[in-house]
Amino acid sequence: MKSFVFALGIALFAPSLYAQGKLQISPPPAWKDGWKLVSEQPGRGFRVLVFVPPADAAQPDASKDSVTIMETLGWVQEEWVPKLYQAWGQIVKKTCGGMFVGPLRATTEDGFTIAYAQFYCPKRNGVDEGGVDLAKIMASPAGAHLVVVGKRTAPFSSEVPGHISYANNAETQAMFEWLKSTNDYLFTSVRSCNDPSPLTMKCSK
Numbered sequence: 185m186k187s188f189v190f191a192l193g194i195a196l197f198a199p200s201l202y203a204q205g206k207l208q209i210s211p212p213p214a215w216k217d218g219w220k221l222v223s224e225q226p227g228r229g230f231r232v233l234v235f236v237p238p239a240d241a242a243q244p245d246a247s248k249d250s251v252t253i254m255e256t257l258g259w260v261q262e263e264w265v266p267k268l269y270q271a272w273g274q275i276v277k278k279t280c281g282g283m284f285v286g287p288l289r290a291t292t293e294d295g296f297t298i299a300y301a302q303f304y305c306p307k308r309n310g311v312d313e314g315g316v317d318l319a320k321i322m323a324s325p326a327g328a329h330l331v332v333v334g335k336r337t338a339p340f341s342s343e344v345p346g347h348i349s350y351a352n353n354a355e356t357q358a359m360f361e362w363l364k365s366t367n368d369y370l371f372t373s374v375r376s377c378n379d380p381s382p383l384t385m386k387c388s389k
Contacts, residue, residue, distance in 0.1 A: 206255060207329050207374075209331065215237050220238045230254065230255070231255050248335065248337070252332040253329065253332075254331075255327065256328045272303065272330065276317060280305035280306075280307070280308050286301060288300075296324050298320070298389060299323075300318075300321075300370065303317040303318075304316055306339060314337050318332070322388045333369070338351070
C-alpha cells in the first residue's frame with residue numbers, strides 16, 4: 185500500500201474521512217461481520233485507507249478481499265477521474281504484467297463526475313493467483329474519492345473484460361456473482377457528498 189501512495193505523486197487531502205461527511209459508504213454486503221481498518225496513509229492533501237474483513241485483520245496481506253478508499257481535495261474536477269484511473273492501473277500493473285482494464289465509464293450530473301472502471305489480472309507476477317478490482321471514482325469541485333473493491337482469486341482467462349473463466353466452473357459462477365453484487369454495491373451504496381451539514385448536503389449517485 186505504501187507504494188500506491190507514493191506512486192500517485194499528486195496533491196491530496198488528509199482530514200477525517202467520515203466526520204467531514206465527505207463519503208457515504210458501508211462494508212460490502214457479503215462482509216457479514218463488517219470490516220476492519222488495517223492501513224491508513226495520510227499525507228499532504230490525501231488520505232488512503234484499506235479495510236479487510238475482521239477475520240483477515242491479523243494478516244491483511246493474505247486477505248482475499250479488500251476495500252481501498254482514497255480521499256482527495258482540490259485540483260480540477262475534470263482531471264481527477266483520469267488521474268486516479270491511471271494511477272490505480274499503474275499500481276496494479278506493478279504486480280501484474282498481464283493486466284487489462286475495462287473501458288472507463290464516466291458521467292457528470294448535479295455537480296459530480298462519476299466513473300466506474302474494472303482492472304483485471306489473470307495471473308499476478310510470481311504467484312499462482314489472479315485478481316479483479318472494481319473501482320468507483322467520484323469527483324466534485326471540492327475534491328474526489330476513489331473506492332476500490334478488490335478480490336484475489338485463482339488464475340483465470342478472459343477474452344473480453346467482464347467475462348472470466350476458471351478451470352473450475354464453480355469458481356467461474358462465483359466470480360460472476362461477485363462481479364454483479366460488487367457492481368451493485370458500488371452503484372447503490374457508495375456516494376460522495378459535498379457538505380457536512382445534513383440540511384445542505386448534496387451527494388452523488
